[in-house]
Amino acid sequence: MSQSYNRGTVEDFGRWREFTAGMWAWIFHKFTGWVLVGYLFTHIAVLSTAVGVDPASAQAGSDLYTSTISGLESLLIVRFLEVGLLAVAVFHILNGIRLLMVDLGVGLESQDKSFYASLLLTGAIVVASVPTFLGGKLA
């Protein structure tokens, strides 16, 4: 059976050198969660350009939705931000699977190793994805 510990003063970042793998996992999961929920609201705001699209301009590819997305995608900074978003999402997914396993009582003794594995796998997936994200037409 797993056990929840009083996290004490994790927020006291002055003692970050003393943080264990579990503390870092908790901090990273929370940070990536804040980024993702912020992005969710932004994403729906951008996709709102699809409301009221004129069918004729959609046929011509000159509607607001298409031009907004292609305009954003033409900016190199947006491509890099997307890579950052991928990193955040992949870590949140992998560490989330790790948390589900922990809650099911699976692999409790290797929580630190599974955290390091989440970090390594996130890094590998992100690096392998960079060509795809930076590819395609740019301005």
Next chain:
Amino acid sequence: MAEHYSSFDRGGRRWLFQRLTAVFLVGVLAFHFMLLHFVNHAADLTFLGTQARMNRPWYLITMWLFLVTATFHGVNGVYNALVNQGLTGSRKNAVKYLLGIAGILLIVQGTRVSLAMTTLV
């Protein structure tokens, strides 16, 4: 015993629904990223392409469930993180209602957007 840190009180409803939505989101978020960045490049997306995908009932329903579960998971996660940081009393109530309203508005707007991407309305 390995240490376990969480912003959630285990066994509660908020914890349970956070875990249940997580199981769904793990798959659908990965699918969303794969489809719209690897199968179709984001730079090549058009309204007509989006409309073709959203006109498939299974895709529309999946994306709408994605919206609802992601909103719940995000808003519930933020609320629990703040409560875990020591938010109490009237501030806790105010944050609860503020996040609840923000979540409902996001789902309403997301539903409008989803339907606008189809030929259903």
